[in-house]
Amino acid sequence: MKIHCIIVIYNGMRHNWIKKCFDSVLSSSIPVNIIAIDNNSTDDSVKYIKENYPTVHLIENKVNKGFGGANNQGLKYALENGGEYFFLLNQDAWVDPNTIEELVKISSLYPGYGVISPIHLNGKGDALDYNFSNYIKPDKCKNLYSDFVLNKIEDKVYESDFICAAAWLVSKKCLEVVGGFNPTFFHYGEDDNYVHRLKFKNLKIGVYPKVFIYHDREGRDNSQYFNPSxxxxxxxxxxxxxxxxSLNHKKELNIIRNKIIKNTLLFNFKEVDRLKKQKDLISKTFQQSIHNLTLSKEDKSYIFLDFNIL
Known part of the structure; x- marks a missing residue:
């Protein structure tokens, strides 16, 4: 059984992330091949990996291809080299020795789950990662909180609505059915979109609460990708x-056009201006997504992406 751990690198020398991440994977209780994809780091990440981790397969990008795009490169390489399980891990996260092995074991017992994630702790390991705690609330992940409190956690996968892709075990079946990430989402949103498509293909995403990762993201500045625009x-x-x-861009644009006409007739020009900006934003966003998908399909960078979902 061939297991590949795919790690996207971007300036990973901060806080000793690369060493913590790579060392934890290489100390796993089951053999794991690491594929690292560097997104044109400006620090010494590439040099450090080459000098200290010669067994790691390193892909060096001359431009930043984004989180989803870089993961697609790693997934493509892993598939072409006989991969059966694919563990996506953030550069600022690390695993316990048994985490990957136990995820693979449980995945084989739950073929209906395309993606299974461990429990995400913070970097110190003394609390749940805050964002992760929101993914397993009772309305999003039935019974997990309750079973923890009552000390009756079951040895099973708990279905969830969504788990961020900081630590995903993806099955080969899932990749063959769902494909790779949509490269339109350069940074953030790619995992949400993937989960949408996964569910559309009648697969599930869930949490296996017997194993853990440590995600060191406390105290970081807000990313530019969270600005309002x-x-x-x-x-x-x-x-x-x-x-x-059922929502699509044409239906939404028709709704907005009707509102523009109505508010124009009512001389509510402030609302008309707001609606016009919203219409322009929808048109721009949709056209950009189609443009990016067309380009990625033509250059064959993401050949296993399912292009029939839009």
Whole structure:
């Protein structure tokens, strides 16, 4: 059984992340091949990996291809080299020795789950990662909180609505059915979109609570990708690219056009201006998504992405 751990690197020398991450994977209780994809780091990440981890397969990008795009490169290489399980791990995260082995074991028992994630702790390991705690609330992950409190955690996968891709075990079946990440989402949103498509293909995502990772992201500055303009575009794109929703860009644009006409007749020009900006944003976001998907399909960089979901 061939297991590949795929790690996207971007300036990973901070806080000794690369060493903590790579050493933990190489100390796993089961053999794991590491594929590292460097997104044109400006620090010594590439040099450090070459000098200290000669067994790691390193892909060096001359430009930053984003989180999803770089993961696709690693997944493609892993598939072409006989991969059966694919563990996606953030550069700022690390695992316990038994984490990957136990995830693989439980995945083989639950073929209906395309993605299974461990419990995400913070970097110190003394609390749940805050964002992860929101993914397993009772309305999003039935019984997990309750079973923890009552000390009756079952040795099973708990289904969840969503888990971020900081630590995903992806099965080969899932890759063959769902494909890779949508490269339209350069940074953030790619895992949301992937989960939408996974569910559309009648697969599940869940948590296996017997194993852990440590995600060192406390105290980091907010990313530029969370500024209001980019966040709004990402939100709209997630809606339009979700195959589980009946909503589509043409239907939404027609609704907005009717509102513009109505508010124009009512001389409510402030609302008309707001609606026009929203219409332009929807058009721009949708057209950009189609443009990016077309380019990625033509250059064959993401050949196993399912292009029939938009």
């Amino acid at each position: 980019i966040s709004n575009e990402r939100k709209l794109l997630l809606e339009f690219s979700n195959p589980n929703h």
